Amino acid sequence: MDTSELNRFVVILIYGSLVLLSLLKLSNPLKVNRKANFWFGIFLFLWSSFWLDETLSLVLRSEIQIHSIFMVQFVQFLTPVIFYFSVLFYTNPSFKFKLSDVKYFILPFIFLIILFLQRKETIESDSAFFEFLEIIYISLILIQALFYTGLSYFTIRKHQKKIQQFSANTEGINLNWLEYIILIIFVINIVYIIYNLSYDSTSLNFFINAAFLLVIYFVAFYSLKQKEIYPVEEKQREELISIDENAETEGVRKKLISDDELLKLKNQLETLMDIEKPYLDSELNLIRLSELLSISTHHLSYVINTGFQKNFFQYVNEYRIEYAKKLLKDSSKNKLSILGIAYESGFNSKTSFNTTFKKLTNQTPSEFKK
Template sequence: MNTAELNNFIVTLIYGSLVLLSLLKLTNPLKVNKKANLWFGIFLFLWSTFWLDEILSLITHSVVKVNSILLVAFIQFFTPIAFFFSVLFYTNPSFKFKLSDVKYLILPVLFFVILLIRKTETYESRPDFFETIEVFHISLILFQALFYTGLSYFTIRKHQKKIQQFSANTEGIDLNWLEYIILVLLSVNIVYVVYNLFYNSYSLNLFINLIFLSVIYFVAYYSLKQREIYPVEEKQREELITIEAETEEIKKKLISDDELIRIKNELEKAMAVQKPYLDSELNLIKLSELISVSTHHLSYVINTGFQKNFFQYVNEFRIDHAKKLLKENQKLSILGIAYESGFNSKTSFNTTFKKLTNQTPSEFKNSSGL
C-alpha cells in the first residue's frame, strides 16, 4: 500500500467515523445532555463534509468538488458555531435562544454575500477585485473558526470554576475532553496553514489526517461516556446554574451575620459527626438538605464564612481523612484509601492530594515513615 492508498483509507475511516458518531449523538441512546448532544451531533456531521470531496472522488474515480457548491460551502461555515452551541448547552442546559442571539447570523450572512460575489465574478474580468474577495473569503473563515474556538474554550474554563461551587468531584463533568479537542485542533490547523503557505500541503495530508482520525476516536470515547453534568430535575438544575462562579462575584449580603454563624456551626457539626464528605456523590444539594438550608445560603456561607468554594471545602476534609488512613492503615492500597476518603478515582485523589499538600499520597506515606 503506497502513501496515496493509505491516505485514502484514512480519509474513509475519518468520514465514516464522523458520520456514525454524529448519528449516535443525534439519536442520543442514553438520553443525557440532550440539547448539547444534538448540537454536538450537528457539529460532527458538518465536520465530516470537509472530507466529502475525497470520498465521492474515490467512489466515482473522478474529481468531485462538492465543497465548491455554494450551499455546501455556506452550511460548512456553521461548523464552529455548532460546536460553540454544543459547549453552551453542555455548560448551561437551561440556555434559551433570545432575539438578541440573531447576532450569531451576522458572520454567516456576510459569508453568504461573499460566496455570491465569488460566483458572479471571475479573475479574468476584474483580477484585483477578485483577489480582494478571495482574501476576505479566507480571512472570514479563519476569523470565524478562531473566534468561536476561543469563545468555546473560555466558556469551558468558566464552567470548570463554576462546578467547583456545587460539586466535590468534578472529574467527568469538567468537560476537559472538549478543552483538549480545541487545543489540538487549533494547533493542527495552525501547522497546516503555515505549512500550506511555504510548502506543498499535499505532502502533509497523510500526517494531518492521521491526527484528525486520532482526535475523532478520542472524541468518540469521551463524548459517549459523558454523563449528565447537571441534575435532570429542573428546579435543582436551575439552583446550581444560578450559583455564582467565584467568591468575589458574590457582592450582596444574602443573610445576616448571626444567621451565617448559625449555619456555619451547623455545617461544621455535620461534617465532624456525620462525615458526609465520605460520600463520593456529595454535592451542594445533598449537603444543603442535610443541614436544612437553601443551596444559595449554603454556598454563601462556604464562600464568605470559610473563604473557600464547595470543592475546596469538602476535599480538605477528604484529604485530612486520607492522611489518617495513610498513617494508620497498612492494608489498604492507595486506590482503596481514595475510595474510603470519598474520591471516585485514583487520578482525582492524586491530583487533589498533591494540590493541597504538595506531595503525592505515596510521597506522604513514605515521608511518614510507613
C-alpha cells in the same frame, strides 16, 4: 502500500468515523446532555463534510468537488458556530436563544455576501476584485475558526470554575476532554486550509489526516462516556446554574443572611461534617448537603463562600484529605492501596485524589505515607 494509498484509506476512516459518531450523538442512546449532544452531533456531521470530496472521488473514481457548491461552502462555514452552541448547552442546559443571539450570525451573514459577490465576479471575470474577495473569504474562515475556538475555550474554563461551587468531584463533568482537544482540532483545520491553498503535498496531507483521525477517536471515546453534567430535575438544575461561579470572591458577594445566622449555620455545618461525615459520599454535592442541613442551596453556598472563604469543592475536599491522612497514618489500614484509601475518603478516582492531595499537602499520598 504507498503514502497516497494510505492517505485514501485514512480519509475514508475519517469520514466514516465522523458520520457514525454524529449519528450516535444525535440519537443519544444514553439520553444525557440532550441539547448539547444534538448540537455536537450536527457539528460532527458538518465537520465530516470537509472530507466528502475526497471520499466521493474515491468511491466514484472520478474528481468530485462538493466543496465548490454554494450552500456547502456556507454550511461548512457554520461549523465553528455550531461547535460553540454545543459547548453552550454542555455548560448550561437551560440556555435559550434570544433575539440578542443574532450576533452569532454576523460573520456567517458577511460570508454569505462574499460568496454571492464571488459568484458574480466569477461570471464577470474581474480578476483584481475577485482576488480581493478571495483574501476576504480566507480571512473570514480563519477569523471565524479562531474567534469561536477562543470563545468555546473560555466558556469551558468558566464552567470548570462554576461546577466547583456545587460539586466536590468534578472529574466527570468538567469537560476537560473538550478543553484539551478544542485548540488541536481547529489548529489542524487552519493548517490544513492554509497549506492546501498554497501547496499540494500528498505526504503532508497524509500526516495531517492521520492527526485528525487520532483526534476523532479521542473525541469519540470521551464524548460517548460524558455523563449528565447537571441534575435532570429542572428545579435543581436551575438552582445550580443560578449560583455565581465567582461567589467566593469578596467583590461580588451579596449578603443573603445576617452575621448571627451565618455564624449559627457555620457551626451547624461543621458539626454535621465532623459527626456524620457526609464528605465520605463520593456523590455528595451542594444539593445533598443542603438537604442534610435543611437550608437552601443558595444559603449553603453563601455560608461556605463567606463563612469559610472557600468554594464547595475546596471545602469538602479538605475534609476528605484530612480523613485520607488519618488512614495513611493508621497502621491497621496498611492493606489498603492508595486507590482504596481514595475511595474510602470519598474520591471517585485515583487521579482526582492524587491531584487534590498534592495541591493541599505539597506531597503525593505515597510520599506522605513514607
